[in-house]
Amino acid sequence: MSKLRLYPKVARLFLGGHIVAGEDIGSSYSLVSPGYEQWFLSTMHRYNDEMIGELSKHLDPSQSLQILDLAAGTGYNAQAMQGLFPASRLTLVDISSGMLREARQNLGEDASLITSDMLHYLADCADGTFDVVICAWAIKYRNPLQVIRHCHRVLKPGGYLAVIVNTKDTLPQVAHIYPRLLARHVHKITKLMLPLPNPRNLAAFDGWFQKYSFTKIKSQAGFQDFNFPTSRELAEFIVSTGALAGFDIMLDLRDPAVFADLVQLLTDHHFTGTTHRYVYGIYQKPSCSQRNLRRRKANE
Structure with a gap:
């Protein structure tokens, strides 16, 4: 009977425009920001590190790079880039003021922090502004193709886009x-929270970037299991990570x-763990010489 009530409620919310917004x-x-690194990044940071490590192989640490971190959260990625490329200028954008408060504590004053929706920010950026754009775990919260299109525009020729997201x-x-x-x-x-546009798999993910003529440097898929002694601890994890x-x-x-029922449902199904599945990739906007070479090959 409860499911029969659910479907009409969902329809009314949709037709009335009562949709979860950015x-x-x-x-x-913002609610989970104080414990975000403890609950989520304490484990998942290794995949951020892996992506940034691959990205750093293609960058010159002596250069003063313009780096944009979209949905920057607590500034974990920006801190890593700051350590690797100390001469660079960092811009962090996040819609959560709570996350950026944590980022400011982590980064000090050596970065620009902007509270904004990522698409709104990108739309206002001039062409060819950044050498590097990073977006970790959040491209799904906006239309990914629109984000990638804008990233292509705001990157300098030869610039890099690094993205990691759940499938x-x-x-x-x-x-x-x-x-x-x-x-x-x-x-x-x-x-009503609409379904998120996460990629189905690595091939679908790569296709997003190919659509806008990015060159793939590297991409891969992976997973991380989270296991807990009890269903209650799994429930605590679910509500504390974002x-x-x-x-x-x-x-x-x-x-x-609601939380009590969440625990009960997990217990009834004998769930004490869950799995984060993800993909990440590093993609390059072709330089002027690369574009000219492509044109010559196409005309041969």
């Missing part, structure tokens, strides 16, 4: 129980009754 997602991340099949245990949780608390749903940002606006997972 500012809502920013609020989700559609991430957190399968959570995806299994979330609809059941919604059905139990239909009356508490006030906004992994369900936006979906926790559709239904407040910190509401005591």
Whole structure:
């Protein structure tokens, strides 16, 4: 019976335009920002590090690079780039003011921090502004193709774009129980969170960048298991990492009754762990000479 109430509620929210917006997602991340590095990056940072390590192989540490970190969060990636390229200028953009407060503490005053939606910021950027653009775990919160198109425009010729994001099949245990949780608390749903445009797989991910004539430097897929002694600890992890940002606006997972049911559903299904599945890639905007070479080859 609860599912029969859920579907009409979802339809009413959609038709009424009551949709989770970017500012809502920013609020989700602001809530988890104090513990974000402890709960999420303490494990997942190794994949950020791997991506940045690959990126750094193609950059000159003596140059003063213009580096843009989109959805910069607590500034983890920016700190890494700051250490590797100390002469560079860093610009961090995030819609969450809470995340940027953490970033300011981590980075000091040696960076520009801008509270903004990533697409709004990119739209206002001049062509050829940056040598490097990084976007970790967040391109899914906006239309990825629009983000990539703007990144191509704001990058200098020969510049690099590095992106890491979850795939559609991430957190399968959570995806299994979330609809059941919604059905139990239909009356508490006030906004609709639309499905996120995560890539299906690595080939689909690469295709996003090929569409805008980026040259692939490297891309790969991977996963990270998170296992806990109890279902309750898994539930604490779920609500503390930002992994369900936006979906926790559709239904407040910190509401005591909702959280209790989240724990119960995980327990009933014997879930004490979950899996983050992801892809990452480094792509280069062709330089003028590379574009000319492509044209000559095409005309031969």
